[in-house]
Each structure stands twice: as C-alpha cells, then as structure tokens.
Amino acid sequence: MQNLPTADTYQKEVKYMPWGILVSEIIDYVTKNVPENASVVDLLCGTGNLITEIQKLRPDIKFVGVDLEGEYIEYARHENPKVEFITADVLAWESEVKFDAVLCTGGLHHLPYDRQKEFIKKISNLVGKDGFAIVGDPYIDSYTNETERKVSAARLGFEYLIATIKNGAPDDVIKATSSLTDNDVFLVEFKDSLKNIEPYFKDVFSYVEKHKTWPTVESEYGDYYFILRV
Numbered sequence: 001m002q003n004l005p006t007a008d009t010y011q012k013e014v015k016y017m018p019w020g021i022l023v024s025e026i027i028d029y030v031t032k033n034v035p036e037n038a039s040v041v042d043l044l045c046g047t048g049n050l051i052t053e054i055q056k057l058r059p060d061i062k063f064v065g066v067d068l069e070g071e072y073i074e075y076a077r078h079e080n081p082k083v084e085f086i087t088a089d090v091l092a093w094e095s096e097v098k099f100d101a102v103l104c105t106g107g108l109h110h111l112p113y114d115r116q117k118e119f120i121k122k123i124s125n126l127v128g129k130d131g132f133a134i135v136g137d138p139y140i141d142s143y144t145n146e147t148e149r150k151v152s153a154a155r156l157g158f159e160y161l162i163a164t165i166k167n168g169a170p171d172d173v174i175k176a177t178s179s180l181t182d183n184d185v186f187l188v189e190f191k192d193s194l195k196n197i198e199p200y201f202k203d204v205f206s207y208v209e210k211h212k213t214w215p216t217v218e219s220e221y222g223d224y225y226f227i228l229r230v
C-alpha cells in the first residue's frame with residue numbers, strides 16, 4: 001500500500017527537499033545529451049514534473065510517462081496534455097519500442113526489494129541504440145541485518161528532514177518528508193544501500209557513471225544517480 005502525499009504537496013517537494021538538486025542535474029544532462037526529436041520515457045513519473053521541466057527546454061522531445069497512481073497521472077495529463085501518460089504498474093508494462101533515454105527518478109525504491117534487480121534489467125532492455133538510462137534514488141547506509149537496516153533508514157530520514165526544514169519548507173512538505181522515515185523503516189518503501197544495488201547496474205550495463213548530489217559531506221547514505229549505457 002503506497003503512502004503518498006497529495007499531488008499539490010508532491011509538486012512542492014522538489015523545491016525544498018535535497019532531492020531537487022538531483023532532479024536539476026538530470027534535467028541538465030538530458031537536455032544536453034539527447035538527439036533532436038528524441039524519444040524519452042520516464043518510469044514511475046509521478047506528477048510528471050521531470051517531463052514538464054525538460055520539455056520547457058527541449059520541446060522537440062517525444063515523452064512517455066508511466067505511473068501507477070491515478071491522481072498523479074491525472075495531474076500530469078492536465079499539466080501536459082500533449083504527453084502520453086500511462087497509468088500502469090511498471091513491472092507489468094511492456095513497450096514495443098526502445099527509447100533514446102529511459103529515466104527513473106525516485107522510483108526504484110518504490111518497488112519491493114525482490115523486484116528491483118529485474119526492474120533494472122527491464123530498464124536496460126528499453127534503452128535504444130546509442131541511448132542511455134538515468135536512475136536516481138536516495139540510498140541508505142550499508143547494513144547486515146534488519147535492525148541495522150532500520151537504523152540506516154532512520155538516519156537517512158532524520159538527515160533528510162533536517163535539510164528540508166533548513167531549506168524553508170512549508171509544513172505540508174515537512175510532514176510529507178517526516179512520513180518518509182516511517183515508510184522506509186516499516187518497508188512501505190524499499191530504499192537500499194549502494195552496496196546492494198550498484199552491482200545490479202554493473203551486471204546489465206557496460207557503462208555505469210555514479211553521481212552523488214546530497215549531502216556534500218562524506219557519507220555513504222544520500223541522493224545518487226547513475227548514468228547508464230548498455
């Protein structure tokens with residue numbers, strides 16, 4: 001059962017959470033690196049924020065957005081009537097075509113741990129010739145047992161909340177950020193460590209480029225994205 005904020009609160013999160021840094025770097029990379037009239041799919045696209053922002057800079061791109069949440073897809077369609085938004089479970093959704101870029105931001109950790117490896121494989125199958133994928137998520141510190149996993153999840157949540165409050169977030173965004181700790185500790189969401197996930201990328205992509213966007217201090221936990229080529 002997903003525990004998601006309303007579409008309105010969700011739209012504001014990117015402005016106040018550290019996550020916004022990662023999103024803006026990905027917008028920059030995609031706008032500068034896909035060819036003219038490229039096809040781009042955004043998996044677990046939420047309210048379509050990433051697509052909307054890239055489209056402002058590159059109106060030539062043809063987008064497809066896929067998400068399970070009806071309210072978010074309705075919001076996305078309203079904001080972007082020309083884009084094809086599909087309400088579907090990404091694990092079941094199939095595409096006959098491949099894409100110049102496959103994007104997935106903050107999505108992987110919404111899938112159960114035992115489906116994440118196959119989803120990364122699925123992403124690699126959607127990347128067309130000379131194309132790339134970008135997968136960005138928050139990661140928790142490595143752990144070796146369930147108690148340590150809960151502690152790692154709590155630590156990420158605590159630091160995230162402090163950073164969001166310091167960024168001047170309004171109360172609805174603070175509340176939504178605070179609920180992420182519950183989601184992570186009690187496995188409503190499935191954030192994992194780099195140690196567990198990075199090998200999945202290395203298994204199916206020949207090129208794996210890792211970027212950390214938050215925090216700037218030395219840490220294992222934090223927001224990371226991977227630029228991937230088959």
Ligand SMILES: C[S@@+](CC[C@H](N)C(=O)[O-])C[C@H]1O[C@@H](n2cnc3c(N)ncnc32)[C@H](O)[C@@H]1O
Pocket residue numbers: 002004043044045046047049050066067068069072088089090091104105106107110111
């Ligand atoms: C944290 S949001 C990320 C949204 C967006 N990519 C972004 O960066 O703003 C996670 C999204 O995953 C969607 N989601 C969760 N499980 C899904 C599934 N199995 N198939 C499709 N979407 C799913 C949720 O509805 C939610 O919109």
